[in-house]
Amino acid sequence: MDQEDATCPVREYAERVLSGDIPAAEPVRLACQRHLDNLRDSELNVSTFEYYYDELAAEHALEFFGYLRHSKGKWARQSFELQLWQQFIIGSIFGWLHKKTQLRRFRTVYEEIPRKNGKSTKVSGIGLYLTVADEEYGAEVYAAATKKDQAKITFDEAARMVKASPDLMQKFRVYKNNLHVIDTGSKFEPLGADSDSQDGLNVHGGLIDEYHAHKTSAMYDVIESGTSAREQPLIYVITTAGINQNGPCYQLREYAMKVLKGTQPDETFFAYIATIDDDDDVFDPATWMKANPNLGVSKALDYMVKQANKAKQMATAYVNFLIKDLNKWTNAAVKWIPLSKWDASAGNIVLEELKGRKCYGGLDLSTKLDITAFALVFPPDHSDGEYIVLVFFWIPEDAVLEKEGKDKVLYTNWVDEDLVYTTPGNAIDYRFIRKTINDLGRMYKIEEIAFDPWRATQTALELADDGFTMVEMSQTLKNLSEATQEFEKLAVSKRLIHGGNPVLRWMVDNTVVRMDENENVAPSKKKSSGRIDGVAATINALARCIVHEDKTSIYEKRGPRSL
Missing domain, CATH: 3.30.420.240 (Nucleotidyltransferase; domain 5)
Structure with a gap:
């Protein structure tokens, strides 16, 4: 990429969100403002800010997704094309480096996104990148969940993407529950709380999907404790909203919001939470893009209209619409039929x-x-x-x-x-x-x-x-x-x-x-x-x-x- 001629997609997204050109709720606006503030501090060489943004490092991760192929539906066998919001997330995670060590800045990612926004595909691609393209020998990457069958959803998607890509098939060996890179001795596997053993993990990448369904932080703790021997491990939590506001996911979400608002200093924590603002009309199509950045791409407007119409009629459908389609945490108890x-x-x-x-x-x-x-x-x-x-x-x-x-x-x-x-x-x-x-x-x-x-x-x-x-x-x-x-x-x-x-x-x-x-x-x-x-x-x-x-x-x- 010619840096003089091209616009950095991460900066572009941040600027367009803050200008109002791209609809976004407060958490995404805060994430964008944080990125631009960090760029300013880095360029001004503020002594207390130890990081810089490397566009080439970001570009390396973004270009990796060009080797991936969709495995399902109308896009099957086609190259994975990252949308601008996805480029913001991936470019931010892999582009920010420490000035002295050149190691990755962000070690924990919390992403909250409604269903049908390409969640599983993106996180599977990140797992593959950490396994084969992150210059980490003996990398251990795990798709983690409460049950191994749930963890296999992310892993199986990654395996299908490897099989669909001639370039990746030259690098990987594909087994039932293992993707292995011979050249580096790296592996990508599913890991559940019900797996035979969770001991001795040396985690380079931990991908925790649908964290809202976890009753305890046990799996997160296993992944985190396994990263201690790695120089730049990444724990990636990706989830939709849920109902258990006393559980580990909501606690992590609250921490993420404090980081975004600047009340909890943590330069190694990245958060992207797509939702709507509290005063938005949940039935106004103009607000749906805030929570669904892939609306019109992987998520059809007709689908949203159908879900909204159901939500207007039934209390349970209304709650599901808030949680699964607008990414709003709600209480589990709902007043029923009017x-x-x-x-x-x-x-x-x-x-x-x-x-x-x-x-x-x-x-x-x-x-x-x-x-x-x-x-x-x-x-x-x-x-x-x-x-x-x-x-x-x-x-x-x-x-x-x-x-x-x-x-x-x-x-x-x-x-x-x-x-x-x-x-x-x-x-x-x-x-x-x-x-x-x-x-x-x-x-x-x-x-x-x-x-x-x-x-x-x-x-x-x-x-x-x-x-x-x-x-x-x-x-x-x-x-x-x-x-x-x-x-x-x-x-x-x-x-x-x-x-x-x-x-x-x-x-x-x-x-x-x-x-x-x-x-x-x-x-x-x-x-x-x-x-x-x-x-x-x-x-x-x-x-x-x-x-x-x-x-x-x-x-x-x-x-x-x-x-």
Whole structure:
């Protein structure tokens, strides 16, 4: 590159971001300002600043990506073309050197970027560069994750890129879990917390993908402790945002923000966090580029529009949109279905028309002092039809007034209107529930009844003796996620007909859903603002309905155990 004729892409990106030509939120603007401030300090030879920017070193790393080939999709076999924002990151990492030692300045990188922005491809390329082009003999580079299978995602992408590049195939030997450079004795391997051994690592490069999913810093600590014998090791953490704001990823993010703001001095730490600003309209396409610098390249605008439209309709989709597409950390607990959407799905239920129809049951047995719920879900006759829900509730007769004061609802009125049934005494008598279910079984064709085995085993055995097919439904996020999402989708699309049952309406309004890092969701009894037993029973029933009515369901493959 003729330095007099060419513009340094790293400087160009920084200047365009700060001028407003390229949309960016505060963290990226801070990273760009830091780069330009550092260039000024280096050029002025400020005595306290020990680094300089070497455009040739940056160019060496950037040009390496020209040897890489995409391995998937419409770009398969084509050369990897770095976008300007990617050149800023890679050029910064490899271009800044120490004035005296000539060694690399940055030893730790924290990059936070939404999905579909070329994350895996870029980090795989960096791993290959550290293995074969960094002039490090015996380099050990690891793609690290909590599980080896997860670590192999980055490693396998790197292996495919090697196989797709004639130039790299001359340098590498490709094995199942190893990329080896004969000339230098260097290697690139996947490493999981469940690997046979993590001892004796001599880490030149550690690539930690999706750090938000790590519950502890154990893997990061293993990588970091293995770098002590290297002169210029690099730990590269790359992730999307997440929900665990008490975990190691968010702690590292907070550290990164302090570095960018200048309140935490650390010249060896580089951070690039693509997100939107707090006051941005999340549904305004003009702001999406801030969080998605590859919008229009690897991430389609149509995809963002589709995700935004889903987010406008469903609370869980909204949270996923914030986290995965706009890179905003959010709380795991989310207020669920707005009452306006729930009420719009009420419809009209004609009980006489349901007689003899096929349905699926869901049982949520409470403690003997609380509400117990039983739900029936009637599937539609065709794929776009309506699901009909009937829910039955029981409460101990002597506890009605006490529960009114505690739950702040008029159980007395609901009992008078036959919306809640009482059982004699101060505790639920499960014999009454069993009798009602048997009565319902004579009216409707109940295919299966799903139940939480924690409290209901004895009642379930008795109902099994009565001839019902009883299916255990452990109340885990993974078990309930598909049915929870289907419940929400059907309700907001006005296809979950519930007849406006006021008890169920109150419980829906109480419901808060929890989610995990794998986007599994389910109602949270602990975090919800009141009773949600009817919602839990309905989700149990819907889960079994999905198994039999939708043959592509994940439940079809997993199948909870029948009694």
